[in-house]
Every structure is written in structure tokens, then in C-alpha cells.
Amino acid sequence: MSYTWLLFDADGTLFDYDRAEEHALQATFAEMRIPFLEAYALLYRRFNAELWKDFEAGLTTPERLSVERFERLFAAGGIQADAAEFARRYLPNLARGSHLMPGAAETLRALQPRFRFALITNGLKDVQRPRLQRSGIAGFFEVVAISEEYGVAKPHRAYFDRLFAQLGSPPLNEALVIGDGLTSDIQGANEYGLDCCWFNPRRLPADPRYPARFEIHALAELPGLLSST
Numbered sequence: 001m002s003y004t005w006l007l008f009d010a011d012g013t014l015f016d017y018d019r020a021e022e023h024a025l026q027a028t029f030a031e032m033r034i035p036f037l038e039a040y041a042l043l044y045r046r047f048n049a050e051l052w053k054d055f056e057a058g059l060t061t062p063e064r065l066s067v068e069r070f071e072r073l074f075a076a077g078g079i080q081a082d083a084a085e086f087a088r089r090y091l092p093n094l095a096r097g098s099h100l101m102p103g104a105a106e107t108l109r110a111l112q113p114r115f116r117f118a119l120i121t122n123g124l125k126d127v128q129r130p131r132l133q134r135s136g137i138a139g140f141f142e143v144v145a146i147s148e149e150y151g152v153a154k155p156h157r158a159y160f161d162r163l164f165a166q167l168g169s170p171p172l173n174e175a176l177v178i179g180d181g182l183t184s185d186i187q188g189a190n191e192y193g194l195d196c197c198w199f200n201p202r203r204l205p206a207d208p209r210y211p212a213r214f215e216i217h218a219l220a221e222l223p224g225l226l227s228s229t
Contacts, residue, residue, distance in 0.1 A: 003115060003195075003226070004170055007163070009179030010121035010128060013199050014104045014137065014219075020097020021045070027093040032081055040077055047072040052122065055153055056184055062124055062148045066091065095127045098134035101201075103219040108140045110223040118143035118167060120177070122153045122184055143167060154181070155188030178222065182210040197222070 011017035022041050029036040048069045054060045060068070070083040070090070108117065119141045121128055125148045132138045145163045147153040152162070164170070177196040179185025187210055189196035198212035199219070206215070216222055 002174070003176045004174040005118060005167060005176070006111065006115045007118045007120050007175055007177045009177075009181060009185045009199075010119055010123060012180040013178060014101055014119075015131065015135070016099040016101050019099045020094060020131070023097055024090055024093035028086060028090045031089050032086060034079060034081055037077075040073060043076050044069065044073045053183065056122065056155065058156070066124065091124065091126055095130040096134065098131040100135060100137065101219060105137055107219040107222050108137055111226065112140060114226075117141045118145060118163065120145045120154065120163060120179070120185075122147040124148050154184040155191060157192060160188060160192040160194075182207055186210040186212050197225070
């Protein structure tokens with residue numbers, strides 16, 4: 001295939017979301033003067049993942065998600081605090097977390113002469129846009145497609161309809177989705193008729209429900225992989 005567009009997922013693909021998340025949690029606990037335990041990060045990660053799956057399925061809203069994940073955390077951890085206030089303070093701290101995955105900037109730089117880039121994310125605009133600007137890679141992307149701004153999330157077809165309208169409606173076979181999320185990136189690509197590359201740095205076993213045309217374990221593998229397409 002001869003691709004024109006590379007559609008990169010943000011969190012877990014280009015951005016080291018786990019690192020940013022833990023830093024933001026610790027900073028917000030400190031601001032609220034609540035003792036932080038490592039167990040809170042594990043609990044939060046679980047509740048956050050559950051709620052983002054609900055969001056992908058259209059079962060919750062970004063506004064509700066941003067507070068409910070802390071309501072669940074505080075209930076499970078026996079923490080007496082205002083979840084809405086914690087959520088308000090947490091988002092700016094998360095937006096400061098512009099840590100990149102290893103090789104992200106170098107990979108984009110290597111691919112830029114041959115391809116056009118879009119960033120596709122199910123994140124919140126008040127988090128994703130500031131952290132993208134701080135990251136040093138914002139200039140690579142012609143389109144930044146944030147689910148909150150679209151009003152619909154990956155993997156839904158309407159998300160990709162909006163995205164392709166912004167791209168100028170290129171043929172589907174000229175675009176490749178690159179992402180770590182099986183139920184958002186890979187499922188979304190498959191259902192829309194797009195080729196996809198599963199970014200699998202943890203070397204998880206493949207799931208036959210979410211087939212990918214390519215699989216990579218490090219971003220640095222991508223330029224060599226695409227040199228033959």
C-alpha cells in the first residue's frame with residue numbers, strides 16, 4: 001500500500017500517558033493536602049480505563065467521566081475529599097504532562113518527508129491541546145482530532161467521518177492508523193475500512209477480535225516498516 005496519511009493515536013502511542021497520569025495524581029494530592037499512596041494510582045487507573053470504555057460506547061460524557069473517576073477512587077480508598085474540586089485541579093496538572101514515548105519525535109521526523117500526519121485522540125481538549133503544545137511535536141500535525149471537540153469518540157464511525165472530512169476526504173487506502181488501543185484504534189480502523197498498525201510495546205498476545213495489518217513494539221520500527229510500502 002502507498003499511504004499518504006499516518007493517523008497517530010496520542011496517549012500510549014506518542015505520549016507516555018502512564019507517567020503523566022501518575023505525576024498529575026501526586027501533584028493534585030499534594031495540592032489538596034491528602035496523603036498519597038501508590039495503591040491510589042492503581043485504583044485510579046482501573047476506574048479511569050473503565051470509564052473511558054463507557055465513553056467509547058457512548059454511555060457517559062467527558063464532563064461526567066472527569067469527576068466520576070475520582071468519586072470511585074475516593075470511595076474505594078476511603079478518602080474524604082471533594083471529587084469535583086479534585087477533578088478541577090487535576091486536569092491542569094495532567095495537561096503539563098507532555099512526556100513522549102521513546103523515539104516519538106525521532107520517528108515523526110524520519111517519516112515527515114514522505115507522509116502527512118494527523119493526531120487522533122479520545123482525550124479532553126483542555127488536556128490534549130496544552131500538552132501537545134508543550135511536547136515539541138505539535139508542528140508535525142496538520143490535523144488534531146479530539147473526541148471531545150467532535151462530540152463522538154473512537155471507534156465510532158462518526159468520529160472517522162469527521163476526521164476524514166478534515167483530512168480532505170482522501171481514499172481510505174491512503175491512510176494508516178497507528179495506535180495501542182485495541183478497542184479504539186484497531187477496532188475503529190477495522191470497522192471504517194482502514195489499515196492499522198498495532199503499537200504493542202508490552203508485547204501482549206494478539207487478540208483475534210482486533211486484527212491489525214502491522215504490529216510494532218517500538219516506534220523506531222515504523223520508518224523501516226513503511227519504507228517498503
